[in-house]
Amino acid sequence: MSFDVQKVRADFPVLAELINGKPLVYLDSANTSQKPNAVIDAMTQFMQHGYAPTNRSAYQLAAEATDKFEGARAKVAAFINAPKVHEVLYTKNATEALNLIVRSWGSANLSAGDAVVLTHMEHHANIVPWQMLAAERGFTIRWVPLTSDGLLDLSNLSTLLDGAKAFSFTAMSNVLGTINPIKELCAAAHKAGAIAIVDACQAVPHMPTDVQAWDADFVTFSSHKMVGPSGIGILWGRESLLDAMPPFLGGGNMISDVKLEGFTCAELPAKFEAGTQPIIEAIGLGAAVDYLTAIGMDNVRAHEYDMTVLALNSLNDRFGSDITIHGSTDAALRGATISFAYRDVHPHDISQVLDQNNVCVRAGHHCAKPLMRILGSNATVRASFYLYNTPSDVTALCDALSEAGDFFTL
Amino acid sequence: MPGLEDLYREIILDHYKSPRNRGSLEPPAVRSEGHNPLCGDEIEVFLVVKDGIVDDIKIGGQGCSISQSSASMMSAAVKGKPVEQARALIHRFKHMMSIDEGGEEPDTSAPLGDLEALQGVVKFPVRIKCAVLSWNTLAEALDIAAE
Numbered sequence: 001m002s003f004d005v006q007k008v009r010a011d012f013p014v015l016a017e018l019i020n021g022k023p024l025v026y027l028d029s030a031n032t033s034q035k036p037n038a039v040i041d042a043m044t045q046f047m048q049h050g051y052a053p054t055n056r057s058a059y060q061l062a063a064e065a066t067d068k069f070e071g072a073r074a075k076v077a078a079f080i081n082a083p084k085v086h087e088v089l090y091t092k093n094a095t096e097a098l099n100l101i102v103r104s105w106g107s108a109n110l111s112a113g114d115a116v117v118l119t120h121m122e123h124h125a126n127i128v129p130w131q132m133l134a135a136e137r138g139f140t141i142r143w144v145p146l147t148s149d150g151l152l153d154l155s156n157l158s159t160l161l162d163g164a165k166a167f168s169f170t171a172m173s174n175v176l177g178t179i180n181p182i183k184e185l186c187a188a189a190h191k192a193g194a195i196a197i198v199d200a201c202q203a204v205p206h207m208p209t210d211v212q213a214w215d216a217d218f219v220t221f222s223s224h225k226m227v228g229p230s231g232i233g234i235l236w237g238r239e240s241l242l243d244a245m246p247p248f249l250g251g252g253n254m255i256s257d258v259k260l261e262g263f264t265c266a267e268l269p270a271k272f273e274a275g276t277q278p279i280i281e282a283i284g285l286g287a288a289v290d291y292l293t294a295i296g297m298d299n300v301r302a303h304e305y306d307m308t309v310l311a312l313n314s315l316n317d318r319f320g321s322d323i324t325i326h327g328s329t330d331a332a333l334r335g336a337t338i339s340f341a342y343r344d345v346h347p348h349d350i351s352q353v354l355d356q357n358n359v360c361v362r363a364g365h366h367c368a369k370p371l372m373r374i375l376g377s378n379a380t381v382r383a384s385f386y387l388y389n390t391p392s393d394v395t396a397l398c399d400a401l402s403e404a405g406d407f408f409t410l
Numbered sequence: 411m412p413g414l415e416d417l418y419r420e421i422i423l424d425h426y427k428s429p430r431n432r433g434s435l436e437p438p439a440v441r442s443e444g445h446n447p448l449c450g451d452e453i454e455v456f457l458v459v460k461d462g463i464v465d466d467i468k469i470g471g472q473g474c475s476i477s478q479s480s481a482s483m484m485s486a487a488v489k490g491k492p493v494e495q496a497r498a499l500i501h502r503f504k505h506m507m508s509i510d511e512g513g514e515e516p517d518t519s520a521p522l523g524d525l526e527a528l529q530g531v532v533k534f535p536v537r538i539k540c541a542v543l544s545w546n547t548l549a550e551a552l553d554i555a556a557e
């Protein structure tokens with residue numbers, strides 16, 4: 001199917017809105033994405049005509065709701081090429097999925113003397129849960145450093161992985177845009193006897209995902225970054241690992257039996273899905289997966305590649321040495337998430353001027369403070385492009401940026 | 411929507427470009443540190459209190475024009491003033507930023523001087539945190555100095 005960005009835009013009602021009389025230039029999709037009618041309608045329809053509890057009640061409406069809820073799980077499984085549908089677990093978001101891995105797999109497997117390997121480009125969600133457990137258990141955390149152009153420095157990887165029990169890394173940096181060599185990293189982890197955990201929050205929305213080709217052990221991501229609703233995320237894990245792990249949250253739905261003396265767990269996936277699930281959100285996520293599948297993830301990646309090339313070239317052509325773009329200059333090695341510094345103007349001030357022109361970017365530390373310290377700044381401006389962004393969005397960004405430059409000439 | 415001129419008044423940009431009392435002080439000066447977790451801004455306040463007077467104050471750290479100019483103006487406003495007056499000014503400034511800390515309505519009879527220019531920040535709610543960061547950090551430094 002050929003990709004037509006104007007057709008895509010027409011699917012996203014918010015992109016047609018005028019704010020203070022001007023169109024919206026939404027460049028914050030790495031943060032969270034906008035929603036197409038397909039998702040909005042699926043959720044609304046479900047609430048209007050099909051809402052009922054899942055996995056609990058025997059009446060027809062509940063059975064149909066359960067089918068839709070489980071149908072969404074099957075869609076997600078197919079989307080990431082999971083071998084088994086029940087390996088796909090609903091969580092609140094990627095953060096909760098990562099906490100689930102650390103609390104459940106980590107508690108069962110990590111103690112003093114063990115090591116876990118992370119990288120300098122991780123989001124706080126893939127740092128803090130490990131630090132929390134490390135403080136209790138006394139295992140060490142080792143870090144894969146970065147090269148000067150924002151790639152992982154893999155020169156010492158085998159030493160770092162030696163004796164480690166887990167290697168947890170982001171598939172794509174939410175600050176630098178760097179796309180990591182996922183397959184190679186999983187293979188290196190396995191060679192060292194470690195499990196491979198892929199934080200795919202920034203990858204699943206933007207490129208084809210194949211957990212089997214990656215040969216990963218756990219993969220996490222959030223629905224809200226992939227045109228789906230907020231409030232739901234995914235943990236995919238190998239059945240053998242999930243079966244061996246203790247439950248994460250306790251309560252209803254995750255049990256097979258409860259007696260006064262104790263409980264037994266339900267089978268997967270319910271074992272890790274305590275309490276009433278995000279039912280409406282699951283329906284929305286299923287619709288998001290259908291939407292992205294119809295467009296084709298290869299097309300999404302190709303469009304974002306073009307946007308990256310255009311944005312990098314335009315920013316460099318217009319601002320030359322006034323702009324410092326972090327990360328790789330090679331669009332083949334990165335996604336369309338572009339962090340930069342512009343002269344000495346503080347990112348917060350830049351985003352204020354951009355906001356005046358309805359150009360929405362993120363200014364700040366992007367929940368990656370260790371990385372920001374390595375970059376030597378407290379904050380960057382981050383413009384992130386998605387399937388609905390156009391060359392005119394790049395122009396709007398550049399125009400607003402030169403306005404900010406004029407305003408803050410020091 | 412309020413315009414950029416409402417936020418970035420000339421005097422604010424002046425304090426941003428030429429910050430007053432920038433630097434650090436060695437102990438026995440007290441030091442406190444403030445962070446804005448939203449945007450990563452950091453402010454350091456170094457303070458010497460002698461005989462109930464803010465004898466010296468220096469500002470360190472990095473941040474946006476609003477946080478930096480607010481810190482600069484604050485340092486100029488409290489230097490050489492009695493501690494109670496500095497505390498009263500903190501209360502008054504936060505009140506101006508529509509932060510209700512309870513307590514009495516601040517006395518607004520005295521002119522605010524340069525600080526008046528920060529009034530426009532209230533129209534940009536996300537920036538209030540930037541403007542108030544140094545004032546909270548000063549309050550903490552005054553507490554430490556009083557120990």
Ligand SMILES: Cc1ncc(COP(=O)(O)O)c(C=O)c1O
Nearest residue numbers: 093094095123125170174201222
């Ligand atoms: C790389 C990465 N990991 C994890 C997360 C956390 O996602 P969420 O906030 O949806 O849990 C994000 C979101 O910003 C991210 O970019």
